Amino acid sequence: MILGSRSCLSVGTGRLLQGLLPHLRELAIGRVDTSGPVVLIEARSEVAEFGCTACGGMSDRVHSRYVRRLADAAIAGREVQVLLTVRRFRCLEPTCLQATFVEQVPGVAGRYQRRTRPLRGVLEKTAVMLGGRPGARLVERLAMSASRSSIEVPPREWTPS
Known part of the structure; x- marks a missing residue:
């Protein structure tokens, strides 16, 4: 393989980043942009269903998605931003007062943290x-x-x- 080829870099990039940033190992690493002064890492969770934060009932019905921009520790003297796509789920329990809830990825960042x-x-x-x-x-x-x-x-x- 040629080291400069795109396929070589894209195949090994996820594993390399998971080695450098072990707190992201539970995430699927998408695109990594190193062209600017800030390293941008696009990531998302691969969990199929998630538990409601109010009632604990499991749900796999996705209501919507949005991107959280998280500052991370530097890599090789460059600032790092993690663009984490999180999903908002619908709670399937009819008695639950919380209609939707957002998945929380453990070990990455707490609720409302940047x-x-x-x-x-x-x-x-x-x-x-x-x-x-x-x-x-x-x-x-x-x-x-x-x-x-x-x-x-x-x-x-x-x-x-």
């Missing part, structure tokens, strides 16, 4: 060691984006890992 767990861990450790402005300067040089106010994590939110 950073992956590995990036959040780096930012929390930076906050403990350096604090606001110095921490923000360090993570900027490490090709991860965070403001000084997001580096200042209150002690009640920080949990040692």
Whole structure:
């Protein structure tokens, strides 16, 4: 195989990224765009059905899809964004008060969060060691984006890992 051919890069890219980013191993890696200053990784879940967050009933009826843009830890000095396509399911239980719910991919990011767990861990450790402005300067040089106010994590939110 020729190393520069598209088929060679697309076949091994998913496995390579899953090795570099083990928190994405439960996801199907689609396209990886390295042409710009930010590495864009398109990913989606391959789980056929998901449990309702209110009643726990399983559902395979997809209501809609949308893309979550998650900041991730840097790769080779480049900022990484994960474009995670998540599905909104219909709850099949007639007594459930929640009509639709969104799948949550464990190990990637929590609900409503815009950073992956590995990036959040780096930012929390930076906050403990350096604090606001110095921490923000360090993570900027490490090709991860965070403001000084997001580096200042209150002690009640920080949990040692």
